[in-house]
Every structure is written in structure tokens, then in C-alpha cells.
Amino acid sequence: MAKFLSAATVAVLVLAGAGPAAAEDRPADQITNEVDVDYKVVNKEGLNFRVPVDMPIEKRNGIIAPISTEEYIHGKFKRLDKRLDGIEQKIDEAMTAIRQMQKEKAQAAPCAAEPKGS
Numbered sequence: 001m002a003k004f005l006s007a008a009t010v011a012v013l014v015l016a017g018a019g020p021a022a023a024e025d026r027p028a029d030q031i032t033n034e035v036d037v038d039y040k041v042v043n044k045e046g047l048n049f050r051v052p053v054d055m056p057i058e059k060r061n062g063i064i065a066p067i068s069t070e071e072y073i074h075g076k077f078k079r080l081d082k083r084l085d086g087i088e089q090k091i092d093e094a095m096t097a098i099r100q101m102q103k104e105k106a107q108a109a110p111c112a113a114e115p116k117g118s
Contacts, residue, residue, distance in 0.1 A: 038053045044064050049057055051066045054076075058067055066072070 039050055040053050042049045042057050044057045047064055049066055055066050055072050
């Protein structure tokens, strides 16, 4: 029974890995993006890297490579957080302006409701 489970596990792992392995065999221009990311080919000191458009290539400890995925994602989230802070600030300003207009309208409404002959 253990051999059967082991063989089944291996079969599942092989089949699950067939997609990415097959993609690696195709030229870069024929690989489709399942995720909407724009890629570019960057040539740095004779080395070609296919990376997202906004991913930097750096030389660290004598090795030229794209920054780590963790750094790249961290930078993306930092920019997103900054953008969301700006949006939140604009929403707060708009809500303050709306409240001010509502207050002005409420103050003007009782004057308009008074009879003219009083």
C-alpha cells in the first residue's frame, strides 16, 4: 500500500509540475501571462533578464540579478500604501467639504422657511 501511495504522490507531483516545465521549454515571447504583468528583457553587462517592467536589476556581492521577490513585492505594497493614504486624504477632504455644505444649507433653510410678513 505504501508503494502505491508513493507512486500516486509522485504521479500527482509530476502532472502538477508539467505546466511550468512545459512553459520553460517555449521561447520567452510565446509564454502567455496568466497575470496581467508587463515584462521587459533587460541586458545588464551581457546578461539578459526577463523581468517585470518596474523590477530593478542590481549588482550585489559581485552577482548581477534582479532584486529578490520579497523586496520587489515589499516595494509594490509600499507604493500602494502611499497611494491609498493619498486617496484616503482626498476622501476625508471631500467629506469635510460635504459636511460644511450641508451645515451651510441647514443654516440657510430656516431663514427661507420664515414667513415674509413677520
